[in-house]
Amino acid sequence: MPTAADRARIAVLPAGVRTFIADAVEAGGGVLSDAGDAVALVWTETAAAEPLGHVLDDQAGLHWVQLPWAGVEPYVDVIRAHADRTWTCGKGVYAEPVAEHALALALAGMRGLGHYARARSWTGQRGHNLLAARVTIVGGGGIAVSLLRLLEPFGCEVTVVRRNPRAMPGATRVVGGDRLDDALAGAELVVLALPLLPGTAGLIDRRRLDLLAPDACLVNVARGQHVVTADVVDALRDGALGSAGLDVTDPEPLPDGHPLWDLPNAIVTPHTANTQEMALPLLSARITDNVRRWIAGEPLVGSVDPVAGY
Numbered sequence: 001m002p003t004a005a006d007r008a009r010i011a012v013l014p015a016g017v018r019t020f021i022a023d024a025v026e027a028g029g030g031v032l033s034d035a036g037d038a039v040a041l042v043w044t045e046t047a048a049a050e051p052l053g054h055v056l057d058d059q060a061g062l063h064w065v066q067l068p069w070a071g072v073e074p075y076v077d078v079i080r081a082h083a084d085r086t087w088t089c090g091k092g093v094y095a096e097p098v099a100e101h102a103l104a105l106a107l108a109g110m111r112g113l114g115h116y117a118r119a120r121s122w123t124g125q126r127g128h129n130l131l132a133a134r135v136t137i138v139g140g141g142g143i144a145v146s147l148l149r150l151l152e153p154f155g156c157e158v159t160v161v162r163r164n165p166r167a168m169p170g171a172t173r174v175v176g177g178d179r180l181d182d183a184l185a186g187a188e189l190v191v192l193a194l195p196l197l198p199g200t201a202g203l204i205d206r207r208r209l210d211l212l213a214p215d216a217c218l219v220n221v222a223r224g225q226h227v228v229t230a231d232v233v234d235a236l237r238d239g240a241l242g243s244a245g246l247d248v249t250d251p252e253p254l255p256d257g258h259p260l261w262d263l264p265n266a267i268v269t270p271h272t273a274n275t276q277e278m279a280l281p282l283l284s285a286r287i288t289d290n291v292r293r294w295i296a297g298e299p300l301v302g303s304v305d306p307v308a309g310y
């Protein structure tokens with residue numbers, strides 16, 4: 001059984017990429033170490049899975065790996081190839097700012113603010129209430145928990161769809177993924193807050209958009225590939241979908257000239273539900289907390305299940 005002093009030896013790689021991460025490790029009691037001497041690794045690069053795989057192939061003594069962001073889809077193959085290690089990520093870390101952004105996109109979409117912001121003259125009336133609306137949140141993790149709390153004063157009827165359904169404060173009902181179509185039927189607002197997995201790519205297509213209430217609003221703060229972009233564009237154009245608030249897109253970045261930029265019922269934000277300024281203190285706090293827990297032998301926060309892939 002390694003001692004607390006042994007467990008404190010933590011590598012931060014690639015070095016020099018995000019120096020605040022090394023500070024966060026030290027704040028948790030970690031001692032910055034070379035990969036060969038360390039027992040744990042905090043990975044600092046957001047997308048580079050291949051170099052991480054090489055480090056782990058070479059260093060069997062790295063027992064715990066902390067990944068930087070909430071979505072781990074670029075790393076899934078590496079995680080599964082090294083499923084004997086303990087894996088954690090930033091799931092839930094950014095829930096508060098992302099939920100706030102989802103609420104902003106929902107209100108903007110439902111209240112027609114995209115139209116009004118683009119108008120150059122007095123226009124006719126448009127807009128729907130979020131108050132008492134039928135809302136479906138797909139995903140029941142950190143973002144959903146925060147959004148449920150923010151939605152509480154609006155008195156919505158909220159259905160949460162998640163993999164392992166169980167009661168959640170603020171949710172009217174929580175159902176499993178096999179009930180997704182039922183949960184979408186008649187929804188006036190749909191918020192996507194689930195991880196990107198092979199089974200969730202293209203989840204929201206034209207057939208599912210047609211299940212929603214007339215003039216419904218779709219908000220995506222998860223990953224662009226969850227929706228079939230061309231279907232969303234068509235539905236926004238022909239009125240089957242009332243509005244969309246998209247913080248994530250497919251492709252991403254959304255290229256200049258893409259039809260979504262010109263649709264007055266679409267609001268696109270450039271993956272900024274969680275800006276760097278918001279993220280850094282939150283990620284620092286998570287890393288410091290997990291390093292402290294790791295050294296003390298306590299359960300870590302933000303576990304990744306190699307089989308489930310999130």
Ligand SMILES: NC(=O)c1ccc[n+]([C@@H]2O[C@H](COP(=O)([O-])OP(=O)(O)OC[C@H]3O[C@@H](n4cnc5c(N)ncnc54)[C@H](OP(=O)(O)O)[C@@H]3O)[C@@H](O)[C@H]2O)c1
Nearest residue numbers: 070071091092139140141142143162163164194195221222
């Ligand atoms: N826009 C941004 O800046 C931003 C920031 C942070 C995160 N994100 C994205 O948002 C995602 C969610 O973040 P989070 O922190 O809330 O993650 P999380 O705490 O890991 O929650 C993920 C939730 O999705 C559920 N889920 C998994 N597969 C599902 C499926 N097929 N259908 C419905 N629900 C499913 C899980 O269900 P169970 O709990 O029942 O297993 C879990 O409740 C991340 O993976 C990331 O892609 C985006």
